Amino acid sequence: MKNIIRVSFWKAFSIASLFPALFCLPSCQNGTATRDSWSVYKGDATSSSYSSLNQITKENVATLEVAWVFEPNDAPDGARAVKYECNPIIIDGVMYLTSARHVVYALDAASGKIIWSFDPFDGKGGAIKRGVSYWQSGTERRIMFTAGNHLFALDATTGEQISDFGDNGKVNLNIENFSGEEAWVVPTSPGIIYNNLIILGSEVSESYGAAPGYIRAYDVRTGKLEWTFHTIPWPGEVGYDTWPPDAWKKVGGANNWGGMSLDEKRGIVYVPLGSPTYDYYGADRKGMNLFGNSLVALEAGTGKLVWHFQTTHHDLWDYDLPAPPNLITVTKDGRQIDAVAQTTKTGFLFVLNRETGEPIFPVEERPVPASNIPGEQAWPTQPFPTMPAPYAGQYLTEQDLADFSSDSQQQVLDAFRSFRYEGIYTPPDTSGTLLTPGSRGGSEWGGAAWDQQTGLLYLNANESPEIAKVSRGVAWKSPRDQSMYNVGRSFYNTYCASCHGANKQATDPSIPSLVDVGKRLSKDEILNRVKNGKGKMPAFGQVATGNEEEILSYLLEINRDKISQKSQNESDTGMVYLNLTAYGYFRDKEGRPAIKPPWGTLNAINLNTGEYAWRVPLGNIPELQQPGDPPTGIENYGGPVVTAGGLVFIAATGDQKIRAFDKETGDEVWTADLPGNGYASPAVYEANGKQHLAIAVTGNRDKPGGWMIVFSLP
Incomplete structure (x- = not known):
């Protein structure tokens, strides 16, 4: 590897200057990207996370310094820090972002100076929010965003609420569930704009009684609901026969929480969906369970189903599709094919024809282990792409277990032997199951970055097996x-x-x-x-x-x-078993990972061939790195961006750093310290003739609101 250039955040910030800039009005149409903009979540409607800017290169990246820092200062006194995951949008010199407290800000993108702000919760907001959406028609410009269970519309120039949108500027997004009561939905990722519609997914409960994850489109001008796609099909709809007859009345989930992608020319929106509820037990939802864990292609104007592809049948592992797919073009057998590339928690990459949903590389249905839980019927097969090879480990042996010390090694080995474990798709069990990958494995919400120039898809991944034990509830x-x-x-x-x-x-x-x-x-x-x-x-x-x-x-x-084990009727399985130990890390008694590193990686995959161009550890835990070994890698959240300057930028790791990698070789060529963890995807844009790199950074006990930190060349 090349020498890594390190920049101290606080030293860089102390010499950085904040220069006011002229107030600019956004001018792009419906989020269509221009060279100096980052106008849509993850860069553009195709979720490319790509920038054509090339001012920052492998040769000068070492001189990057902090240009400005924005600290919202909108957290109430005594507030705790919450994870800050915003990917801001930048249009004609104005940056639009949400804070960790759901306050929306418009900033001068060259200086960080506040132009306006809007607080939907009067200082009482909080929880994950990944950004906003932008719409324009003629001279009318709006910022669309969700906070809590409402959709808001703001004037992009002034930040004022649009009073004639919905009910005095907002629309209630809650859904009436099977019992006639309202079940909450809280979207965390921005909706996507198609003509005069904003198409929204949602985050819902992951337990019984959750709202269904309907996909809905609202009129940007009026707030009127224009169409709904039922992710748990109603009678007469495609997929209804993959559920019990009354599932549409009572089963929740199958929701889009990570965002979606849009083919504007074809008018198709691509929607990755999560698992049905309950996450780890499905005796009350026997069947394949469409459209849970499916990539769904819909007509953006009507919500009509175009095609679907299910990546996990009858999910029992919380294998949500966690991020928008990348819309790509590959060359196969001498011809170009427009396709979508969907990342997953399992470490499989599904590459599908954009118009038909047919796999570009063969996908095989293979037998998987059966469930031992009374009443549960795990689906007998699961889809396995033959290429590319998985980018996260899917089978552990005793040789893969960590060996920090003889005591640690024996403790981990004993635990490993005590679990039910038959590789990927081993169902949760009353005796305890090792899930590999776990629900935090493979890809997370940051997704991947696509570079049409190289034909490479860049994605970060976790190696994070988990322990799950299903118990009587x-x-x-x-x-x-x-x-x-x-x-x-x-x-x-x-x-x-x-x-x-x-x-x-x-x-x-x-x-x-x-x-x-x-x-x-x-x-x-x-x-x-x-x-x-x-x-x-x-x-x-x-x-x-x-x-x-x-x-x-x-x-x-x-x-x-x-429920008492003695009194429980074994034949009554409907609501008996609940997973009480979900998300349990597999670690040794000192809290260290129970498997050998790397625990986080950055990968480059050639989607013309399905082969890996390179794979490197992402992040490092020095105290756990053995002498002479490569970096350990770290569990990571947030995604990469790739630029025409030859670089892949990514923060994501839990070691308070942002890094740049040579996109051709995977060499780490620059790193800078951050004041917190950058659990967000960066944004790249141009302002006042200079290329900038922006990253949202999670706060801490002293600074709970977090920071938006922007780098540029001197």
Whole structure:
């Protein structure tokens, strides 16, 4: 590898200057990219994460320095840091972004100076938000974004709410579920613009009682719902026969939370979908379960199904499709084919014909292990692409286990031998199952970057096996009680678990446990704390309003009875088993990964041939790196961008750095320190004649709001 150039963030920032620039109005049409813009989430409607700018090159990247830093300063006093994943858009010198608190800002892209801001929650927002969408018709320009369960429209010039859009500037996105009650949806990734429509996915609960993940299109001018695609099919619709007859009334999920891509010329939107609920147990949803875990191609103007391809049948592993596909063109057998490349958590890359959904490289249905859970029927086969080879490990042996010490090695070996494990697609089991890849394996929401010049797709990946154990769960006095509890649990996991712990048992002594909170506080006192905050706890009034019963149901476990193994009827499997240990890392007793490195990689795949051009570790944990070994790699979130200057830029890792790699060789040629982790995809744009590189950085206890940090050449 070449020598790596390191830049200290704080030193660079201390010498950087902030210069005001002239106020500019955006001028691109419906997100169509121009050379100096980054006008759509992930660069353009095709999700290329590619920039044609070439001012920053392999020869001068070492001189990059911090041009400006924007710190929103909109986190309430005592607020905790939340993961900041925004990929900003830049149009004619104006950067539009969301903060970690869901505040929308317009900044001068050359200096970081605020032009306007809009706070949908009056200082009470928080949780993941990855950016905004831009629409223009003539001189009318709008910023479209979601916050909580609402879609907003703002004047792009002034930041003022469009009063005649929806209900006084916003549209409620909640969906009536099978019981007639509202089930919340909270989109985390920006919608995509097609003509005068904004097409939206959503994040929903991952438990029983979740909302279905319908794909919906709204009129950008009026907020009117124009079409809906049912991801859990209704009677008479394609895919209905892959579910039990009443599934459309009660099963949730199969949602698009990572974003989508658009072929503007063909008028087709490509929508990657997640798993149906419950994530790890599907006895109540027997069948293949279309359109869960499917890449779905829809007519963008009508929502009509064009084609679909399911990447995991009857998902029991939380193998959501986590990111928008890249729209690509490959050369195969002497002819050019427009295609889509879909990344996955499994480490498979599915390359499909853009018009038909037919695989470019052969895909085989292969037998996989059966489930041992009473009532569960795992699908007997799963699709395996024959090329490219998987970019994440899918089978472990004892030789793959970490050996930090003899004690650690023996402990990991004993654990490994105790699990049920038959390779990828081993179903969760009551004895404990090792999932390889786990739900954090392979690709995450950042997706891949595509370079048409080289025919290479660049993607980062995790090696993160997990432990899952399915246990007897709970009985409910009514389906409504269960639904309310699960909505409350999803609220808790989104807004509360990072401080109070996954099981309500806080590990920080300064944060109270919420176990048996009903013995200390009344219902009114609990809701007052949630809505108005106290001490270090921020207020969640805006997002809690309308969910009061559900929050109390979860915190107080109302109408929830634990099932005794002796009393449970084995034949009654409908709502008995729940996965209580999902997302359990496979680690040794010191908390170190239980498998040998690399634990994170950056990959370049030639999609004309299906072969790898290169593969390198991404990130490093020096204290775990053995003498003479390559970097360890680190679990990573966020994606890469690739440029015409010959570089791949990526942060993503948990070591507080951003890096540049030679796109032809994979050599790491530059790295810079960040004040936090850059769990976001960078944006590349031009302002005042200079190429810039922007990355959102997650905050910390002292600076909970995070930063938008922008680099440029001197």
